[in-house]
Amino acid sequence: xxSRQTNDPRTHTETSRQDLIPDPRSLIPxxxxxxxxxRPPATLSDADxxxxxxxxxxxxxxxxxxxxxxxxxxxxxxxxxxxxMKEHMEWLAILEFAxxxxxxTYLEHPAHEELARRFFQTAEAAxxxxxxxxxxxxxxxxxx
Numbered sequence: 354x355x356s357r358q359t360n361d362p363r364t365h366t367e368t369s370r371q372d373l374i375p376d377p378r379s380l381i382p383x384x385x386x387x388x389x390x391x392r393p394p395a396t397l398s399d400a401d402x403x404x405x406x407x408x409x410x411x412x413x414x415x416x417x418x419x420x421x422x423x424x425x426x427x428x429x430x431x432x433x434x435x436x437x438m439k440e441h442m443e444w445l446a447i448l449e450f451a452x453x454x455x456x457x458t459y460l461e462h463p464a465h466e467e468l469a470r471r472f473f474q475t476a477e478a479a480x481x482x483x484x485x486x487x488x489x490x491x492x493x494x495x496x497x
Contacts, residue, residue: 390442391479418455
């Protein structure tokens with residue numbers, strides 16, 4: 354029997370929550386996040402949806418400086434705070450950049466201009482914010 358499978362506390366090792374958190378020194382010290390929450394109209398045509406998705410694909414794959422681009426759909430899990438939201442934003446896009454300069458380059462790129470044009474044609478409601486983001490262990494750096 355492998356020692357990891359015994360009940361002997363001298364040979365049993367558990368992975369703690371702390372072991373799962375990466376060492377902040379191994380990560381990029383800060384990121385800049387472009388966060389877009391939006392709700393398309395229920396009447397959005399298939400053609401408009403596909404044109405928006407294509408402009409996202411072109412922008413996300415052709416503009417240098419994007420470290421990571423992620424898209425999400427809101428899930429409702431029965432928590433009280435869900436009812437407190439004044440707006441229901443169904444979709445989320447988070448784009449991460451290593452620097453503010455990279456974020457600005459993205460925003461000024463012609464492929465982003467096309468994405469923005471299509472986005473504002475198809476979004477019924479939107480919230481767009483840019484954030485400086487650090488690992489939780491470095492949050493005091495944001496407080497300056």
